[in-house]
Amino acid sequence: MIFLWILIAILLSFTTTITVYAAITTSPYLASSKEIIREAFKLADLQKEENFLDLGCGNGRTLIIADREFSAHAIGLEISPHHLLMSKINCFLFGKNSSALWRDLHKYNLSIADVVFCFLTPKSLSRLETKFEKELKPGSRAVFYSSPLPNRIPDKTIKPFDKASKLFLYRF
Ligand SMILES: C[S@@+](CC[C@H](N)C(=O)[O-])C[C@H]1O[C@@H](n2cnc3c(N)ncnc32)[C@H](O)[C@@H]1O
Numbered sequence: 001m002i003f004l005w006i007l008i009a010i011l012l013s014f015t016t017t018i019t020v021y022a023a024i025t026t027s028p029y030l031a032s033s034k035e036i037i038r039e040a041f042k043l044a045d046l047q048k049e050e051n052f053l054d055l056g057c058g059n060g061r062t063l064i065i066a067d068r069e070f071s072a073h074a075i076g077l078e079i080s081p082h083h084l085l086m087s088k089i090n091c092f093l094f095g096k097n098s099s100a101l102w103r104d105l106h107k108y109n110l111s112i113a114d115v116v117f118c119f120l121t122p123k124s125l126s127r128l129e130t131k132f133e134k135e136l137k138p139g140s141r142a143v144f145y146s147s148p149l150p151n152r153i154p155d156k157t158i159k160p161f162d163k164a165s166k167l168f169l170y171r172f
Contacts, residue, residue, distance in 0.1 A: 015081040022056075022079045026105070027120040029058050029083055032145055036167070037065050039160040040117055043169050044141040046070045050114035053077065055105040055128075060087030060098070062117055067091075067098040072115070074098035077105045110135040119145040126150045136172040144168040 023029070032040075046052060048071040054062040057076025066074040076091075078084040078100055087100030101108075106128070110116060113136065118125070129149050132142060146165045148154055154168040 019080040019082055026079075026124040027056055029080065030119065031058055031061060032119050034061065034065065036145060036160060036165075037062050037117075038069070039158065040143040040145060040167050041066060041070050041115070043156065043158060043167055044115045044117075044143045046072055046115045049073065051075065051112050052115045052117070053110065053113040054117045055108075056118070056120055057087050057100055058083050058119075060090035060095075060100050063087065063098040063100065064090055064094045066115075067095050072097070075112075076100040077103040077108050079104050106131070111137055113137075114140050116140065116142040117145070118142065120147070122147040122150065132170075132172070138172060140172045142170045142172065144170070 046066060050072045052066040052072040052074045054076045057063055057078045060076055063074040063076045066072040074097065076087050076099070078087055079102070081102070084100055084102050091098045091100055110131065116136065125144065125147055129151060132149070136142065145167055148168040149170065152170060155171045156169040157166055159166050
């Protein structure tokens, strides 16, 4: 019995360490509202059968909306095991064409994406900017919630519902 408790404690400290690491290096977990997500997809003109990628998918809410309401093929990348589990449960229960993967977004090749969504800290976006330039294919779109790319002017910026945060669209 004690062995089982030790195993659970090790597992919990391992998953918590990864979650804290992700929060410090890239972004802590904060969920976008459903309204913001829908506005982001309209802004990116997300089409049926397109490949949608959420970089740091949190609870998987974006994936379900992209899948069920926009008929896209949705893939979420998530490094935190806690949030990955929520995403996987959401995809299993509510998704048709969506999946959440245990991946570091900095290491995943983005070339399959038609539309990318990011809700990350400004510091991590400056690290990612070159990756986007290199890997996103011509015709793809990226929508950033709250923080824009530091060195590139957005093609369009909107402030949905008069909320403080903005959505930034980039065409590649
Ligand atoms: C601000 S939340 C956004 C969640 C979701 N995209 C949304 O808008 O509701 C950022 C997410 O990125 C995840 N994350 C942080 N670093 C990551 C990394 N290197 N690779 C994958 N996911 C990461 C965090 O665990 C967190 O769930």
